[in-house]
């Protein structure tokens with residue numbers, strides 16, 4: 241597939257007025273105007289398949305019809321839009337739905353906190369509460385973790401470039417090796433446990449350990465079920481709070497509503513954002529083990545914790561979780577992606593790709609520097625939006641909306657195959673770039 245229109249819209253105002261900090265518009269340099277389901281269109285009429293899904297904020301696709309309908313009805317009725325954290329009917333409905341569709345069927349009794357509209361707000365609130373509840377200050381995070389861009393979240397984030405942006409030392413945290421970090425034969429929790437058990441290790445008993453079940457930004461590194469269960473056991477034995485940051489992997493990305501369900505663990509605190517609003521509207525939740533809900537009223541506050549438009553679409557989005565059907569669908573599509581990727585890396589062995597992830601959070605890690613960016617760039621030119629992740633952007637990340645149909649999935653994967661073929665044509669059998677003629 242070729243783009244319809246080779247004339248790309250001008251990015252002039254963005255290039256001259258918008259801060260240098262802008263990022264995704266550099267990877268996908270066009271001006272978007274319309275979006276529906278798994279597709280986006282730019283101002284020149286080019287069509288794109290979205291394998292990025294708002295970094296996980298659009299699990300139900302763009303402009304979902306029934307969510308849009310609910311939103312329009314609410315707006316036309318002059319439903320409350322902004323309400324700080326006052327009680328509104330929209331929030332009431334969301335809370336009741338969240339309890340009946342998500343919490344109760346899973347036997348979970350979490351209290352629900354609205355920490356502010358973003359994922360990093362949820363992480364900040366979880367860190368604060370863990371410190372307050374335990375009276376301890378240290379929090380353990382993991383290598384290659386990503387938890388957000390505010391200071392507390394950055395302090396448990398691995399990436400050097402992002403940490404440096406803080407401009408101050410990031411204290412009161414310790415980084416430990418994530419599952420697989422020391423190679424396949426080493427259980428990194430042996431290392432963690434020996435630090436916690438040894439009074440000479442220099443690591444004091446932490447308030448909490450914060451973990452992602454799959455590291456999305458860190459390069460689609462997946463923790464095994466056994467590792468997650470052992471981590472939970474260590475936390476229980478030492479009275480350390482376990483925080484799962486499910487901001488990106490939650491809301492069905494890995495196949496179940498919470499990404500930790502398959503491991504059978506119950507975190508003390510859970511961070512949710514990105515797709516919880518359903519429609520791409522800002523919203524975040526922090527789920528709290530009831531006895532840990534020791535906040536004083538207003539102790540963590542914020543003007544935009546009552547995004548009623550997001551509550552309306554979030555309540556509607558939960559329809560997907562009323563039966564087992566959606567989870568089965570995600571598993572089936574995840575299987576299609578997995579088989580396709582395995583075949584693809586086998587077709588081009590010189591590109592030395594490794595398939596990672598599960599559900600609709602998968603990707604190919606390349607050991608050749610720059611290759612993932614090259615493939616992503618080639619894909620964009622053919623009408624596929626696909627991001628890279630990992631410390632050195634070494635992973636091509638495939639995360640379409642969970643609602644994508646099989647023809648859409650096949651079309652996107654075909655563009656990926658063409659982009660890989662192009663990258664392979666430019667390289668010899670050792671993976672080195674050929675001299676340009």
Ligand SMILES: *Cc1c(COP(=O)(O)O)cnc(C)c1O
Nearest residue numbers: 358359360386387388485487488
């Ligand atoms: C995106 C993300 C965050 C931060 O969310 P923002 O809404 O960008 O602040 C935190 N944790 C994880 C795992 C994420 O993927």
